[in-house]
Amino acid sequence: MARRSDHSREEIKEMALAAAEHIVAMEGCQGLSARKIAKAIGYTVGTLYLVFKNLEELILHVNARTLDTLYAEMVDAANDCETPEQCVMALGNCYIHHANSYSRRWGMIYEHITPEGEEVPDWYQAKVSRMFALVERALEPMTTLSDEERKRAARVLWSGVHGICNLQHANKLDVVGESSGQELAEALISNYLKGLSA
Amino acid sequence: MARRSDHSREEIKEMALAAAEHIVAMEGCQGLSARKIAKAIGYTVGTLYLVFKNLEELILHVNARTLDTLYAEMVDAANDCETPEQCVMALGNCYIHHANSYSRRWGMIYEHITPEGEEVPDWYQAKVSRMFALVERALEPMTTLSDEERKRAARVLWSGVHGICNLQHANKLDVVGESSGQELAEALISNYLKGLSA
Numbered sequence: 484m485a486r487r488s489d490h491s492r493e494e495i496k497e498m499a500l501a502a503a504e505h506i507v508a509m510e511g512c513q514g515l516s517a518r519k520i521a522k523a524i525g526y527t528v529g530t531l532y533l534v535f536k537n538l539e540e541l542i543l544h545v546n547a548r549t550l551d552t553l554y555a556e557m558v559d560a561a562n563d564c565e566t567p568e569q570c571v572m573a574l575g576n577c578y579i580h581h582a583n584s585y586s587r588r589w590g591m592i593y594e595h596i597t598p599e600g601e602e603v604p605d606w607y608q609a610k611v612s613r614m615f616a617l618v619e620r621a622l623e624p625m626t627t628l629s630d631e632e633r634k635r636a637a638r639v640l641w642s643g644v645h646g647i648c649n650l651q652h653a654n655k656l657d658v659v660g661e662s663s664g665q666e667l668a669e670a671l672i673s674n675y676l677k678g679l680s681a
Numbered sequence: 682m683a684r685r686s687d688h689s690r691e692e693i694k695e696m697a698l699a700a701a702e703h704i705v706a707m708e709g710c711q712g713l714s715a716r717k718i719a720k721a722i723g724y725t726v727g728t729l730y731l732v733f734k735n736l737e738e739l740i741l742h743v744n745a746r747t748l749d750t751l752y753a754e755m756v757d758a759a760n761d762c763e764t765p766e767q768c769v770m771a772l773g774n775c776y777i778h779h780a781n782s783y784s785r786r787w788g789m790i791y792e793h794i795t796p797e798g799e800e801v802p803d804w805y806q807a808k809v810s811r812m813f814a815l816v817e818r819a820l821e822p823m824t825t826l827s828d829e830e831r832k833r834a835a836r837v838l839w840s841g842v843h844g845i846c847n848l849q850h851a852n853k854l855d856v857v858g859e860s861s862g863q864e865l866a867e868a869l870i871s872n873y874l875k876g877l878s879a
Contacts, residue, residue, distance in 0.1 A: 593851045639845070639869045643837070646844020653791045671837045674876030675869065681879045 496534050498524040503545050512591045549588045550610045553581050570621035575644045575668045582648040643671045694732050696722040701743050710789040744790045748808045751779050766874050768819035773842045773866045780846040841869045
């Protein structure tokens with residue numbers, strides 16, 4: 484195996500993350516190993532572990548980049564909407580589109596469970612929270628909702644759209660029947676918001 | 682490795698499924714292999730493959746048993762309810778309770794994706810359909826719904842509760858915030874049904 488040392492720590496980090504993303508896109512999360520990543524970037528596993536504490540940490544950084552991409556797409560998606568329903572639908576459709584387009588990377592966000600006893604780092608948690616904040620912001624015009632209700636609604640709607648994607652993706656429970664995931668998500672959002680304002 | 686031949690084909694099947702369930706409960710789906718199952722029941726991998734076509738088929742049978750257990754629990758759970766909302770809540774809470782109690786076996790239903798080009802067998806699909814039928818039946822008193830709407834509602838609600846469990850279980854997106862999964866599921870069901878009848 485070639486050993487090169489003509490890259491900075493930051494460059495090696497960047498190369499490793501890009502290599503990991505490539506491996507996940509080709510083979511899924513199961514295909515990922517430190518050995519494969521090291522080989523792909525021409526460094527030893529030892530060097531990789533100078534840059535990342537362990538494979539868990541590397542995966543967390545890959546997931547963080549997935550969240551960044553998704554966040555940027557969702558901000559764009561909600562740019563042209565007017566009513567809360569329109570905005571939440573735009574966010575939901577954006578999520579479904581992303582899950583379908585990058586299914587393996589998207590799946591890794593959820594497959595990767597933080598080891599017991601370890602906390603999700605704050606910088607990562609912040610990336611998660613700003614996702615929910617997008618949905619909460621979309622619901623702000625519904626002025627009858629308390630802060631608590633708005634937060635809960637954002638989490639219910641997010642979980643619901645995620646569940647639809649997850650079942651559709653697993654293609655296991657044939658949960659969507661004749662309806663597409665998008666139709667189910669639209670029914671979810673429209674009826675939930677109708678119920679909330681009733 | 683001991684080789685015994687004092688069991689019928691059906692007995693070996695039963696032993697293998699029970700061993701697989703034990704391994705999944707202890708180590709999760711990732712820990713499952715034909716070698717481990719064979720070792721646990723004192724037969725060779727070759728014998729195992731006389732009884733099951735491959736590991737996929739064995740996993741499908743484990744999942745079928747999980748679905749049977751869940752189905753029986755859900756039938757019981759919806760026994761004492763009166764309104765559609767009460768019944769769907771009872772079903773949803775039962776699902777959440779099952780997912781929490783048997784998280785690894787429950788997770789395997791969704792982790793195990795049918796290989797491309799292979800169909801889910803009809804006998805398995807029937808076990809899935811009767812799950813949705815329980816929710817559809819709970820919604821029957823809402824006579825303003827068309828068959829189509831009732832089917833869709835059952836799938837949306839199922840996906841939603843599943844998504845809440847999935848995110849809570851992954852403990853990754855901290856999606857439920859301060860609310861418990863059960864509170865989110867109750868908000869989902871109550872607002873969705875309110876919206877449907879509005």
